[in-house]
Amino acid sequence: MNLVETENLKKFFDSKKGTVKAVNDVSINVIKGETLGVVGESGCGKTTLGRTILKLIKPTSGKIYFDGKDITNLDGEDMRSLRKKMNIVFQDPVSALNPQMTVYDHLNRPLVIHNMVDSEEEKLRRMVDILNTMGLKAEHLIRYPHELSGGQKQRVCIARALCLEPDFLVLDEPTSALDVSVQSKILKLLDRAKRKFKVSYMFISHNINLVRAISDRLGVMYLGKLVEIGDSTDIFNEPKHPYTQALFKSVPQPDPDEKVEAPLTGQVPSPVNPPEGCAFAPRCPRSQSVCERDNPDLIEAYGRKIACHRYK
Amino acid sequence: MSSDIHVGDPLLVIEDLKLEFKTEEGTVKALDGINITVKKGEIHGVIGETGCGKSVTSLTTLGLLDNNARIRGGEVLYKGVNLLKMNDEDLRQKIRGNEISMIFQNPSTSLNPVYTAGEQIKESVVIYQSDDKKEAQKLVLDELDRVKLPDPEDVYDKYPHELSGGMQQRVMIAMMLACNSNLLIADEPTTALDVSIQAQFLKILRGLKESRDLSILYITHDMAVISEICDVVTVMYGGQIAEKADVHELFKNPKHPYTIGLIHSVPGVMESIEEFETIPGTVPRLINPPSGCRFHPRCEYAREICKEKKPELEEIEKDHFVACHFWEEVE
Numbered sequence: 001m002n003l004v005e006t007e008n009l010k011k012f013f014d015s016k017k018g019t020v021k022a023v024n025d026v027s028i029n030v031i032k033g034e035t036l037g038v039v040g041e042s043g044c045g046k047t048t049l050g051r052t053i054l055k056l057i058k059p060t061s062g063k064i065y066f067d068g069k070d071i072t073n074l075d076g077e078d079m080r081s082l083r084k085k086m087n088i089v090f091q092d093p094v095s096a097l098n099p100q101m102t103v104y105d106h107l108n109r110p111l112v113i114h115n116m117v118d119s120e121e122e123k124l125r126r127m128v129d130i131l132n133t134m135g136l137k138a139e140h141l142i143r144y145p146h147e148l149s150g151g152q153k154q155r156v157c158i159a160r161a162l163c164l165e166p167d168f169l170v171l172d173e174p175t176s177a178l179d180v181s182v183q184s185k186i187l188k189l190l191d192r193a194k195r196k197f198k199v200s201y202m203f204i205s206h207n208i209n210l211v212r213a214i215s216d217r218l219g220v221m222y223l224g225k226l227v228e229i230g231d232s233t234d235i236f237n238e239p240k241h242p243y244t245q246a247l248f249k250s251v252p253q254p255d256p257d258e259k260v261e262a263p264l265t266g267q268v269p270s271p272v273n274p275p276e277g278c279a280f281a282p283r284c285p286r287s288q289s290v291c292e293r294d295n296p297d298l299i300e301a302y303g304r305k306i307a308c309h310r311y312k
Numbered sequence: 313m314s315s316d317i318h319v320g321d322p323l324l325v326i327e328d329l330k331l332e333f334k335t336e337e338g339t340v341k342a343l344d345g346i347n348i349t350v351k352k353g354e355i356h357g358v359i360g361e362t363g364c365g366k367s368v369t370s371l372t373t374l375g376l377l378d379n380n381a382r383i384r385g386g387e388v389l390y391k392g393v394n395l396l397k398m399n400d401e402d403l404r405q406k407i408r409g410n411e412i413s414m415i416f417q418n419p420s421t422s423l424n425p426v427y428t429a430g431e432q433i434k435e436s437v438v439i440y441q442s443d444d445k446k447e448a449q450k451l452v453l454d455e456l457d458r459v460k461l462p463d464p465e466d467v468y469d470k471y472p473h474e475l476s477g478g479m480q481q482r483v484m485i486a487m488m489l490a491c492n493s494n495l496l497i498a499d500e501p502t503t504a505l506d507v508s509i510q511a512q513f514l515k516i517l518r519g520l521k522e523s524r525d526l527s528i529l530y531i532t533h534d535m536a537v538i539s540e541i542c543d544v545v546t547v548m549y550g551g552q553i554a555e556k557a558d559v560h561e562l563f564k565n566p567k568h569p570y571t572i573g574l575i576h577s578v579p580g581v582m583e584s585i586e587e588f589e590t591i592p593g594t595v596p597r598l599i600n601p602p603s604g605c606r607f608h609p610r611c612e613y614a615r616e617i618c619k620e621k622k623p624e625l626e627e628i629e630k631d632h633f634v635a636c637h638f639w640e641e642v643e
Contacts, residue, residue, distance in 0.1 A: 041506040149594050150362075179361040180533060181591040184577035191585045206506060209536065209579040213588070250511035252536040254578045256559045260540060262515045264508035266462065267476055 002065070003168055003200050004030040004053060004086075009062035011045075011052045018272040022048040024224035025062070027298065030168065035194065035201040037215030037232060039208055039247070041268050045224040046204045050170040053202070054086055055079065067167070084114045084164040091173035093153035097145040103131075104141040106160050114164055126163065133196060134159045134189050151182035155189065165197055172204045187214055208251045212236050220244045223279035224271055230304020240301070241308050243280045278309065286310060317391060317494075319353035323527050324373065324412075324495055329386035331365075331372060338599040342368050344551045344606075346386070347625065350495065353525040355517070357542030357559070359532060359574070361595050365551040366531045370497045372396075373529075374414055375403045390495075410440055413488035417500040419480035423472040429483045430456075430468030436490035455486040459516055478509030485516065489524075499531045514541050535578045539563060544631075547571045550596050550606035553625055557632040567628060567639040569611045605637070613638045 011023040022045045030036045038046045052059050055071065064072045071082060090096045097106060107127045110116075117123040128138045134155040145153055154174060161169055171190070175183040191214070194201060205211050211218065215232040220241065228241040239245045246263040253260075266283055269275060275282055281291040290309050301311040317323060331343040343365045350356045358366045371377050373388050373395060388395045395407065416422055424432055430452050437448045437455075449468075456464035459482040472480055481501055488496055498517075502510040518541060520526045530542055538545055538559065545562050547555040547570065555568040566572045573591035593610040596602055602609050608618040617637050625635045636642065 041508060151594065179595065180535070180577045181361060181573060182594070184579075184588045185590040187579075187585055188588055188590060207579070208507060213579040213585055247508065250508045252507075252511070252514070252534075252540040254536045254539050254563065254575065256539040256563050258539075260511045260514070262508070262511035265512070267478070267509075268506075 001032045002029045003032045003067060004202070005065040006053060007063040007065070009049070009052060009064065010060045011048050011057065012060045015272065017270075020271050021224045021274055022271060023052055023059075024271075024274070026221075026224070026226050028219055028226055028229065030200055030202055031217070032167075033198065033200055034216040035203055035214055037211035037218045038202060038204045038221060039206065039211050039218065040221035041206065041247075043223075043268055043271060044221040045271070046221050047172055049221070050088065050172055050202060050204050054088055054170055056088070081114075084110070084116075085166050086168040086170075087161040087164065087166045088170040088172060089154075089157050089161050089174045091176050093150065093157045093177070094145070096157050097153055099145055101144070102141065103136075103143050103148075103156050106156060107131075107141075107163050110160065110164050116164060130159045130163045133162070133193055135185070149182075151178055151186060154178060154186060158186075158190065158193070162193055162197060162199070166199055168200050168202070170202045170204065173206070174203075175210065176205070176207065183210070190214070208248065209253075220247070223268060223274050225279055225307065226298060226305075227280065227307045228304065229298075230302075234302075234304060238302075240304070240306050240311065242284050242286050242310075246283075246285075278307075317352050319351075319525050321352050322349050323352045323391065324348075324350040324529070325387075325389040326369065326373070327387045327389065329369065329372065329388065330384040331368065331377075331386075332382045332384055333378070334380045334382065335599075340598045341601055342381075342551050342598055343372075344601075344622075346548070346551075346553060348529075348546055348553075350527050350529050351544075352494070352527055353521060354544060355521055355528040355530055355542045357530045357532065357538040357545040358548060359535065359538050359545060360548035361533060363550075363595050363598065364548040366548050367499055369548075370414065370499055370529060370531055373497065374408055374412060375400065376414075409436065409491040409493065411493060412495045412497060413491055413493040414497040414499065415481065415484045415488065415501050417503050419477060419484050419501075419504075420472060422484055423480060425472055428469050428471055429475065433483065433487050433490050436487050440491050452486075452490065455489045456483075458489060459483075459486045460512065461486070476509075478505050478513060481505065481513060482516065485520075489520070493526075495527045495529065497529045497531070500533070501530075502537065503532070503534070510537075517541060535574055547574070550601055551598055552606055552622070553633075553635060554607065555632075555634050555636075556625070561629070561632050565632070567632070567634040567642055568607075568636050569613050569642055570607050572642065605635070613642060 006028050009023055009026045013020040013022055040046050051057050053064055111123055136155055175186050203214055218232040218235050219229040220227050222243050228244045239248050249261045249263050277293050278291045278296050281287045296307045296309045298305045298307040326346055326348040329343050329346040333340040333342055346369055360366045433452045434448050437451045441451055442448050453464045456467055461467045461482055502513055542559050545559050549570050554570045576589040591610055604620050605618045605623050608614040623635045623637045625633045627633050
């Protein structure tokens with residue numbers, strides 16, 4: 001059962017150099033209760049996709065469904081009441097928190113705006129409960145952001161996102177700014193929160209090992225397009241799209257006997273004037289003439305979806 | 313300065329380095345007896361979390377510390393000469409650039425935005441190789457080619473903002489090559505880069521080590537990158553050294569509880585969330601560092617003695633050093 005679904009979603013930006021096709025015809029779905037990992041290099045459109053799905057930015061065209069309902073053109077009061085069901089956690093917790101507000105203030109705002117509690121007592125109980133789930137204590141309520149460590153700040157951000165008991169959370173590189181020992185702690189807490197609050201995640205990251213550990217399903221993006229999507233274990237065990245294969249080969253493993261190759265040469269092409277045909281064709285080791293001509297559709301193959309002419 | 317140093321000889325020897333910072337809140341005991349030896353032709357990794365002192369160690373080496381830093385003991389010997397005793401002028405003339413170069417996490421702040429990449433590299437070429445205009449330009453193009461930048465002529469005329477992060481970092485490496493440096497200090501050089509670009513970059517560094525016997529002091533918080541590129545690894549925690557070993561030995565046979573915690577918190581070793589181990593607690597503030605072994609408040613093996621006595625760095629096997637009172641019990 002899909003919680004979130006997009007249909008041919010496009011988000012283009014105008015720039016001096018031309019139209020940036022940040023998200024270019026993406027149909028993706030998040031199943032209820034799952035963690036969908038989204039990976040890709042910088043500029044592939046993964047962050048824009050997350051924000052467009054939440055309607056933090058307006059899509060250029062295409063459809064967005066939430067819980068079966070078309071929300072593409074929802075606005076005003078209807079959109080506001082939907083806001084509490086979907087939320088986002090950003091990469092940098094320092095800029096996501098207001099330095100003049102305490103943790104209490106940060107949690108208080110959403111609860112009051114969305115009329116989630118009847119009494120101060122209930123509110124406090126709820127705040128403490130959510131803080132505990134994130135491994136923080138009631139005493140942290142009176143702290144200001146500068147009194148918290150980086151990991152604690154990010155846990156406050158996640159607590160704030162979770163305090164409205166959303167159904168869907170976009171996590172946009174939530175641990176990239178943190179130390180590894182803190183990162184693993186946050187991942188564990190996210191996993192615990194997922195089961196406790198029955199929330200579904202879209203986990204966006206460029207850290208492929210990390211996504212591997214946390215995702216049920218995986219989507220791989222390249223230059224605004226979804227190139228492969230399916231069961232995370234399947235894709236990690238046997239990546240099919242040439243880009244996915246090359247990307248995984250670039251990831252260093254914590255094993256001195258295994259050295260990475262550098263199969264991806266050159267840079268990601270600019271999303272202004274992306275190549276005709278398959279966007280990956282210019283860097284693809286298996287590119288054929290058809291690849292430069294036609295853009296491959298996302299088709300079912302090997303129990304997943306792949307956008308590559310080789311699998312027609 | 314003697315130049316007859318062969319592959320495998322010690323090039324940079326940091327000995328018992330102690331360093332403090334004076335701040336308004338108190339004295340930060342940033343380094344507490346650091347020993348690192350980088351040999352000619354070796355890539356030496358330094359790993360640790362925020363505030364463990366890994367960057368400060370490298371800045372000390374080049375005399376780039378802030379005014380509030382106080383060196384409380386130790387030596388930094390480069391080819392046998394103590395850099396800590398050298399005056400600023402000599403450091404600039406004899407060490408920085410032509411002997412030791414450094415690259416940082418964010419290359420865009422290291423490059424001058426108003427000069428083209430080629431002009432900036434040419435500056436180094438003119439100082440260290442040739443002041444003939446035509447020849448210098450050709451040498452710059454050679455260096456750009458050596459760091460595998462496609463179309464060097466094109467990159468030569470580009471301004472930093474026209475280059476991607478990965479290309480900028482390669483321009484930095486080309487600049488170092490132009491100086492003919494023997495030692496490269498790389499402080500998190502790939503943290504801002506995509507994995508595909510990181511893979512290309514690490515390959516270039518490995519190639520330079522092979523072709524030029526370049527020595528690299530590689531600072532990072534990424535265990536996977538360490539395993540990828542380093543020969544020898546030093547693990548730092550709270551301004552002290554926790555463990556030091558050959559990279560294969562360290563991953564196969566880690567003995568310090570902190571090293572084990574670090575390895576087990578790397579996704580990739582563990583394939584699911586349940587398998588993740590976390591190190592309890594957080595990195596200590598070094599204004600009032602924990603007594604004895606600075607890791608003891610977070611360590612599951614800690615006992616009374618760990619609070620009282622700082623463990624010495626002990627050679628438990630050939631070239632494998634551990635600073636832990638109970639390394640024999642650690643699994």
